[in-house]
Amino acid sequence: MNPDKYTEERVLSLRSWTPQLLSFRLSRPAGYQFTAGQFARLGLVKTDALAPDDTGQRIVWRAYSIASAPEEGALEFCSVLLPEGEFTTELARLQPGDTVLVERASYGFLTTAGFAPGKDLWMIATGTGLAPFVSIIQERQNWQDFENLVIVHSVREAPELAYRDTILKLAKEPPFGASGAKLRYVPIVTRDTLEGVLHERIPVLAQDGRLEAAAGLALDLARSRILLCGNPAMVKDMRALLGAAGYATSRRLKPGTLAVENYW
Ligand code: NAP
Numbered sequence: 001m002n003p004d005k006y007t008e009e010r011v012l013s014l015r016s017w018t019p020q021l022l023s024f025r026l027s028r029p030a031g032y033q034f035t036a037g038q039f040a041r042l043g044l045v046k047t048d049a050l051a052p053d054d055t056g057q058r059i060v061w062r063a064y065s066i067a068s069a070p071e072e073g074a075l076e077f078c079s080v081l082l083p084e085g086e087f088t089t090e091l092a093r094l095q096p097g098d099t100v101l102v103e104r105a106s107y108g109f110l111t112t113a114g115f116a117p118g119k120d121l122w123m124i125a126t127g128t129g130l131a132p133f134v135s136i137i138q139e140r141q142n143w144q145d146f147e148n149l150v151i152v153h154s155v156r157e158a159p160e161l162a163y164r165d166t167i168l169k170l171a172k173e174p175p176f177g178a179s180g181a182k183l184r185y186v187p188i189v190t191r192d193t194l195e196g197v198l199h200e201r202i203p204v205l206a207q208d209g210r211l212e213a214a215a216g217l218a219l220d221l222a223r224s225r226i227l228l229c230g231n232p233a234m235v236k237d238m239r240a241l242l243g244a245a246g247y248a249t250s251r252r253l254k255p256g257t258l259a260v261e262n263y264w
Contacts, residue, residue, distance in 0.1 A: 001059065006043060006101045011094050012074055017162045021128070022091065023067065023078045026100055032075070034106035035113060036135040036142070037227065037259075039065045040075065043101030044090040059101060062087045065131040065229070065261075066106070067163070069138035075102070078131045078162060108132075110227055110261040112142060114250030118225035118257070120148040120217055124202060124238060127155060129230025129263045134163050136227075137170055143179040146225075150215050154188035154202050154234070161187050186214045203237040221246045225257055232262040 007029040015023045026042075034040070043059040051058040068076035081088045094100070110132050112121065121142060123133035130153050136142055137149055155161055164187065171183040188198045188205070198205055198214055205211040212218050219226075226247060228235050242258055250256030 001043075001061075005105075006103045008099050009075075009102045011096050011098045011100060013096060014094065018157075018159045020081045021078070021160055021162060022081055023076060023162065024091070024094065025068070025074045025076045026102065028073055028075050029102050029104060032102070032104070032106070034066055034070060035111045036070055036139040037065075037111035037132040038106045038108040039063045039110075039132070040077070040106055041103040042077070043103070044087060045099070045101075046086070046090055060087050060090070061101075061103075063107065065108075065110075065128075065135075067131040067134040069135055071139075076134075078128045078134075080128055108261065110229055110259050112136070112145065112225065112227075112259075114256050114259060115225045116255035116257060117145075119146060119223040120150060120220070120225070121146040122150045122152070122215075122219070122224055122226045124152040124226065124228050124230075125154070126202070126230030126234050127160070127263070128162075129261070130163060132229055132261070133227065134166065137167070137183060138175070140176045140179075143174065143176050143181045146181055148182050148184060148217055150184045150186065150217060152186045152188065152202060152211065152215070154190060154230075156190055157192040158189050158194045158197075161189070184215045184217060186211065202234055203241060206238065206241055219245070221257060226259075228258070228260040230263050232264065235260050235262050 009026045012025040043061045046060050047056050064077040081092045167185045228238050247258040249258050
């Protein structure tokens with residue numbers, strides 16, 4: 001790739017939620033612009049026999065949603081570490097001070113920008129699909145535009161409920177003063193038990209009303225604007241369910257009520 005298209009950034013810090021789940025912060029490229037919910041493309045230099053020339057080095061690129069707020073001076077990301085992953089085996093070795101390449105552009109449509117005005121913003125995620133929503137709940141504008149922000153996060157086991165503390169803190173002490181909006185958090189753990197926490201998959205809970213009951217809020221086409229991110233099978237099932245209830249992604253000149261992103 002043309003070196004004008006990316007910058008070299010430094011790892012500032014790392015946080016392991018579990019041995020397979022890592023968040024990391026990078027220095028932010030000068031002038032880097034993004035909207036909460038978008039993703040960056042990150043590159044790691046790999047030294048192996050697949051390199052195209054005699055340097056022995058090649059760059060492996062992956063897309064990662066940005067978990068930090070647009071106003072922050074650093075960029076934060078969250079990743080599953082796959083044992084055979086071409087990118088994540090390198091990621092697992094990173095230490096503070098190491099170099100990560102960041103493409104100058106930001107990407108994606110999992111933002112509130114294409115939505116018709118609404119009252120309740122539902123952010124429904126599995127696994128690391130939570131990351132873009134961590135950015136969205138830290139953005140002032142979303143607390144002004146919506147009365148309720150709802151985060152639904154489904155993981156296999158309790159320790160994978162990343163950012164639980166951040167979300168609970170924002171729910172308890174809403175930021176940005178008197179915006180009046182409320183953050184509601186619905187954690188779901190499917191292969192573990194955690195007191196007071198739901199255990200079934202999201203589409204099941206959405207169909208039988210338990211998702212709305214846990215959020216303390218009804219899904220209502222006139223009020224609800226929905227973002228889906230994570231396991232492609234969850235996104236597909238929820239898209240079908242919500243589509244049948246009238247929710248639709250935005251089209252040219254027609255604002256939407258739904259935006260989706262498959263995570264892999
Ligand atoms: P996951 O398997 O998608 O599990 C996360 C949550 O999603 C769990 O609560 C799971 O419930 C639920 N889920 C799975 N399929 C669903 C469906 N069809 N409908 C509704 N909910 C569903 O993801 P993970 O635990 O974060 O990661 C596990 C594996 O996912 C990784 O080893 C990797 O293969 C893949 N992954 C890949 C990437 C990538 O970028 N390549 C990123 C993340 C994950 P159950 O416990 O009932 O399955």
